[in-house]
Amino acid sequence: MSIYSRILVVADINNDEQPALARAMKLASKSVSQSRVTFFLSIYDFSYDMTSMLSIDERDAMRRGVIHQREQWMRKIAAPYLLDGIDFDVKVVWHKRPYEAIIAEIFANGHELLVKATRKHDVLESVIFTPTDWHLLRKCPTPVLLIKQQEWPEETNILASVHVGSENPIHLELNNIMVEDALSIAERLGGTPYLVNAYPATPTNITIELPEFDPNTYTDAMRGYHLTAMKALRQKHGIPEEQTLVEQGLPEDVIPDAADKLSASMVILGTTGRTGLSAVFIGNTAEHVIDKINCDVLALKPAGYVSPLDPNLAS
Structure with a gap:
């Protein structure tokens, strides 16, 4: 796992309380090397670009003034969260699309982790107007930690949602990445890592179309396969059996239930970054799950x- 010593935190412009900054500082304080936290905000006001009575220089001066005011506000609200030994900086940019500004900042300055507060998204809004969170889950090159409004207890549980039933190399690689992060974060926070896997129920159409089909045999075989795969994964990483869960159902049901039962402070999910129409009409598992979870969510991409x-794609 990355040591996450360079962390980019997105400011919540609508609140004085900044849970994302608090979480970033806690993670940075556990880093084994010198840490740097950048408090970031992307702002834009259409009216400043449409004031035809002002010259370009005057409009630029107005924008600089707004940016300066925001920087002062951010430094003021950040003060209670700052910790000794952690380098801290504030950055405000003028940009129409926040997610593009955030990702551009990550590429420009090599941040290793993005931390952002989140909220529950309206279903219709999520389909028609893709929220910034969804753009970041799909397109951000670094891990994305989305923060909910709750504190981490001293002895916390970290839940990694693995996909042990797949033979897809990308899923297998993501499983290992998620487990390694769960182990590392749990160790640094004095917590306990857990692995959870959801396996599918017997398709109802099969039992109707094939009367001789035995659903119980199918279910037992499916569960056995996933239990065996989970055993191999947990043994590879030295995780006890009692810290693994293999449950029947959809991931968007199994994962939130497991998080509630374990009082997890963080759920780690893998996302392959699906974009385009498939993302709009199908979505990623992470996006189906995230609104149902009442704790922090760390979304990881596969290596490569x-x-x-x-920006290198344009060259």
Whole structure:
């Protein structure tokens, strides 16, 4: 796992309380090397670009003034969260699309982790107007930690949602990445890592179309396969059996239930960054799950993932 010593935190412009900054500082304080936290905000006001009575220089001066005011506000609200030994900086940019500004900042300055507060998204809004969170889950080149409004207890549980039933190399690689992060974060926070896997129920159409089909045999075989795969994964990483869960059902049901039962402070999910129409009409598992979870969510990409906003793609 990355040591996450360079962390980018997105400011919540609508609140004085900044849970994302608090979480970033806690993670940075556990880093084994010198840490740096950048408090970031992307702002834009259409009216400042449409004031035809002002010259370009005057409009630029107005924008600089707004940016300066925001920087002062951010430094003021950040003061209670700052910790000794952690380098801290504030950055405000003028940009129409926040997610593009955030990702551009990550590429420009090599941040290793993005931390942002989140909220529950309206279903219709999520389909028609893709929220910034969804853009970041799909396109951000670094891990994305989305923060909910709750504190981490001293002895916390970290839950990694693995996909042990798949033979897809990308899923297998993501499983290992998620487990390694769960182990590392749990160790640094004095917590306990857990692995959870959801396996599918017997398709109802099969039992109707094939009367001789035995659903119980199918279910037992499916569960056995996933239990065996989970055993191999947990043994590879030295995780006890009692810290694994294999449950029947959809991931968007199984994962939130497991998080509630374990009082997890963080759920780690893998996302392959699906974009385009498939993302709109199908969505990623992470996006189906995230609104149902009442704790922080860490979304990881597979190694070698290339963001569609990578500036090197244009060259």
